[in-house]
Amino acid sequence: MALATTGTLSEEQRAIRDLVREFAVEEIRPTARESDATETFPEAVWDGLADLDLTGLTTPERYGGFDVDRLTYSVVNEEVAYGQLAVATALSVHCLATSCIAEFGGERLKERYLPDMAAGRPVGMFALSEPGAGSNPAEMTTVARREGDEYVITGEKQWITNGERGEVCIVFARTDPDDPGSVTQFLVPKSAGIEVGPKEHKLGLRASDTTALTFDEVKIPAENRLTPEGKGLSAAFHILTGGRIGIAAQAVGLSQAALDEAVAYANQREQFDGPIADIQAVRHKLADMATRVHASRLLVYEAARQADAGADPRIAASMAKYFASEAAVDVCNEAVQVHGGYGYTTDFPVERFYRDAKILTIYEGTSEIQKEIIARGVVD
Template sequence: MELSEEQRAVRDVVREFAEEEIRPVAREADTEERFPEDVWDGLADLDLTGLTVPEAYGGYDADRLTYSVVNEEVAYGTLSVATALSVHCLATSCIATFGSEDQKERWLPEMVDGRPVGAFALSEPGAGSNPAEMTTEARKEGNEYVIDGTKQWITNGERAGVVVLFAKTDRDDPGSVTQFVVPKDADGLTVGKKEEKLGLRASDTTSLEFDGVRIPAENRLTEEGKGLSAALSILTGGRIGIASQAVGLAQSALDEAEAYAGEREQFGKPIGDIQTIRHKLADMATQVRASRLLTRDAAAREDRGESPRMAASMAKYFASEAAMDVTNEAVQIHGGYGYVTEGDVERLYRDAKITTIYEGTSEIQKTVIARELLD
C-alpha cells in the first residue's frame, strides 16, 4: 500500500523520534516497570496524543492509514508506549464519535495535549471476550448515574485522568450496556494493584473499582443500550492499531536479528553467511511485509468508507501471530545473547505475546473472519 508524501513524512518523523527518544529508554523503563513520561510529553509535542481528535478541537484528525503508520513507528520504539497511546486514542475516539458538543468541548482540547490521559474500561474479571457478560452497573438516580463494579486489564489505569466506561443500566439486561465518561478523581473510584506482567512492563495495567461513583447524567456518551455496539465499532479501528503495533515490533526484532547476523562470527565467518540463518531471516522479512500489507489494506478500506471488519481482524490475527514468530526467531538467531536482558530481543519476545491477546484474542479474530465469510 503506497503512502502519500505527507504520510511518508509523518512516518520519518515518528521513526526518528522512536529511534532517538523511545528506544534509548525502553530497556530501563521495562526493567523498572515505569512509564517514560518524558516520552509521552514528546508525543504530545508532535501532536500525536491528538491523533484521533478532530481539528475543531485542536486535534490531528488522522486518517486511518496515517494512524496505522504512527502506531507502527511508535511500537518500533517500544510497545509499552504504543499501547498507552492507542488506548488514549480509543478514549478520544469515543468522545469524538459519540459525545455531545458540550462533552467534546469539555474533554478533547486538553486530551489533545496528552493530559488528562485517557483509559478505556470495558473488560472485567469475568467478562473479557464476551463483554455482554459484564456486571458493572450504572443506575439512574435523578440527574445522576451511580456506578458500582470492577474493571480489569485497564491500560493507563494509574496514569489516566479520564475513563471511558462501559456499564449496564440494568445488571440483568445484556442489552443495556451504555457508555459513559468518568473523571478519574470521582469519589468512590479507586485504582487496584498494578499487574505484574510477562511483557509490556513499562505500561501500567490495573483494575478500577467503582463503589457508588456518582456522575452527572450529562456524562453519558451513548443512549442507554447503545454502548456495546459503540465499543465494537471503535474496537474495529483499534484492531488496525494493534496490528500496526505488531508490525512495528516485528520490524524491530528483524532489524536486530539482521544486524546481529552480520556481526556475529562462528566457524570463521558471520552467521549471516550460514544458510539456516539466511532462511530464517527470509521467512521473518516475508512475514513482516505480509503483515504490513494486510494492515495497511485494512486501514485503506476504512479510509475509503468500506467496512473494515474482516480486513481488520485478518490483519490483527496475522500480524500478531507473525510478531510472535519473528521475535522467537530473533531470540534464536541471537542464541544465548538473545535470552539475557542486556539485549533487546528478549523484551521484544515477551512484549509480542500480548498482541495476540488484547483487543480481541487470535481466536476471536478467527471467529469474526469466519462469521464474515460464512454468515
C-alpha cells in the same frame, strides 16, 4: 529495512512516518530498557509524543487534534511500537478514549475534555473488560443506575491500560442489571471516585501500567452518558475495529524492530570463519521473518484503506490483527534464536521484544475471537 510499501503512502504520510521513526529511535528506544526493568512509564517520552501532536491523533482539529485518517494512524502506531510497544499501547488506548468522546460525546463534553487530551493530559483509559467478562463483554456486571440528573456506577473493570496514570475513563456498564442488552457508554473522570487497584506485574509490556478499577457508587452527571442506553456495545465494537487495525500496526512495528536487530546481529556475529548471516539456516530464518513482516504490513494497509474508503473493515481488521500479532510472536521468537544465548539476556532488546509480543495476540480481541469474526465473513 522495511520492504517497498511506500508507494501506498502519500508524501505527507511518508514524512510523518519518517518523523515518528526518528523520534522512536532517538527518544523512545534509549529509555525502553530502563522503563521495562523498573516497570515505570517514561513520562518524558509521553510529553514528546504530545509535542509532536500524536496524543491528538484521533481528536478533531477544531478541538486541537491531528484528526488523521486510519492509514496515517496505522503508520504512527507502527513507528511508535518500533521504539517500544508499551508506549504504543498507552498511546493507542488514549486515542480510543478520545475517539469515543469525539464520536459519541455532547458538545460540552468535547469542549471540556478533548483540547487537553489532545495536548497529552489528562490521559485516557478504556474500561470494557471485567474479571468475569473478557471476550464476551455482554456478560459484564458493572451497573449504571439513573438517579435524577446523575448516574451511579458500581462494578469492577480489569486489565485497564493507563490505570495508574490515566484521569479520564470510558466506562461500559448496564443500565439494567438484568438485561445484557442495556450496556451503555459513559465518560467517568477518575476524580469522581474511581478506586485504582495494584499495578499488575506482567510477562511483558512492563512499562505500561495495567490495573483493575473499582466503582463503588461513583456518581457522574447524566450528560456524561456518551451513547443512548443500550447502544454501548455496538459503539465499543465500532471503536475497537479501528483499534484492532492500530494493534496490528503495532505488531508490524515490533516485528520490524526484531527483524532489524536479528539482521544486524547476524551480520556482525562471526562463527565458522565468517558472519552467521552467511549460514543458510540463518539466512532462511531471516527470509521467513522478512516475509511475515511484509505480509503483515500489507494486511494492515488494506484494512486501513477500507476504513478510510468508508467500507466495513471488520473482516480486514480481524485478518490484520490475527495475522500480524501471531507473526510478531514468531518473528520475535526467531530473533532470539538468531542471537543464540545472547538473545536470552537483557544485553540485547530481542528478549524484551519476545516477552512483549505475546500480548498482541490477547488484548483488544484474542486471536481466537479474530478467527471467529473472519469465519463469519467466510462461512455465514
